[in-house]
Amino acid sequence: MAGITADKTLDTSGLNCPLPVLKTKKALEDLQGGQILEVISTDPGSKADIPAFCQRTGNELLETVEEEGKYIFYIRKKA
Amino acid sequence: MPSERFAIIASKGTLDWAYPPLILASTAASLGVETAVFFTFYGLNIIHKEKIKHLKMSSVGNPAMPMAFPPSVKKTPIAGQLAGLIETLLPGPPQIMGVIPGMTDFITSMMKKTMKDHGVASVEELVELCKEAGVKMIPCQMTMELFGYKYEDLIEGLEPPGGAATFINYVLEADKPMLLFV
Numbered sequence: 001m002a003g004i005t006a007d008k009t010l011d012t013s014g015l016n017c018p019l020p021v022l023k024t025k026k027a028l029e030d031l032q033g034g035q036i037l038e039v040i041s042t043d044p045g046s047k048a049d050i051p052a053f054c055q056r057t058g059n060e061l062l063e064t065v066e067e068e069g070k071y072i073f074y075i076r077k078k079a
Numbered sequence: 080m081p082s083e084r085f086a087i088i089a090s091k092g093t094l095d096w097a098y099p100p101l102i103l104a105s106t107a108a109s110l111g112v113e114t115a116v117f118f119t120f121y122g123l124n125i126i127h128k129e130k131i132k133h134l135k136m137s138s139v140g141n142p143a144m145p146m147a148f149p150p151s152v153k154k155t156p157i158a159g160q161l162a163g164l165i166e167t168l169l170p171g172p173p174q175i176m177g178v179i180p181g182m183t184d185f186i187t188s189m190m191k192k193t194m195k196d197h198g199v200a201s202v203e204e205l206v207e208l209c210k211e212a213g214v215k216m217i218p219c220q221m222t223m224e225l226f227g228y229k230y231e232d233l234i235e236g237l238e239p240p241g242g243a244a245t246f247i248n249y250v251l252e253a254d255k256p257m258l259l260f261v
Contacts, residue, residue, distance in 0.1 A: 015198040018106040022208050025109040043198070056110040 004062060004074045006038035007031060013042045013070070020046040021053050024075070028059060033079035036062065041071045050075075084253035085114045086246070088260045092121030094134040094187055094202065095141075100261045101125070101205035108212035113253070115238075116209070117246045119219035122261075123226060125202065126216060126233050134202060135187040139177030146171050149192035210236045217241045 010027040012020040020041045050073045054061040062074040085107045089100035108114040124130040146169050148162035220240040250256045
């Protein structure tokens with residue numbers, strides 16, 4: 001596991017494109033700038049889609065962890 | 080004036096073809112791009128209060144459709160084995176099967192079940208997500224009149240009905256316009 005402490009966790013397990021991205025965007029709205037969101041996804045498409053979302057929206061993707069068919073993303077909200 | 084505008088023309092009203100415009104629009108808006116969908120011809124059914132609940136699809140004229148049984152059916156003992164056998168024998172539902180009464184409803188319900196099993200959102204959910212993400216949804220004035228749809232027959236939260244010229248002008252005003260036809 002990454003040594004990152006998230007301020008909020010979003011579990012999108014079982015959901016498919018485009019729901020992980022849409023829910024990530026919504027979850028980030030509840031956070032303050034600089035806070036960290038942890039997103040759990042089982043959608044293989046999110047491996048590329050979450051980084052694309054972060055690149056586009058200026059939120060920082062700190063780390064991606066892959067384990068047992070799960071992708072865990074740590075995203076720091078844009079200040 | 081936003082520098083980028085992503086616009087989609089949704090012209091089809093079957094269950095399968097309702098997905099691409101809604102998925103792309105909700106995602107683009109979530110990525111912070113100003114996004115609009117122009118619903119024209121059968122695409123109007125996607126934003127029609129009643130018709131959105133009954134979008135269907137058919138095997139007829141749809142040879143690309145795979146023979147896909149919902150995972151939950153495939154896990155059932157006997158029905159699952161039968162489904163597996165049919166899938167091995169046939170690449171898709173034979174066109175001729177489309178004439179059997181009730182086949183369209185059957186195929187539609189199988190597709191809905193498959194999508195649910197795979198965690199794919201329903202059309203109604205995606206329309207709500209589009210609204211939440213700020214997608215501008217514009218019904219086509221001309222086809223509304225052609226089909227006899229009134230503005231109040233359509234779902235809440237839409238832009239006023241518009242014409243082709245208004246829509247194209249709206250898209251091309253941006254520095255980076257993008258237009259997609261579905």
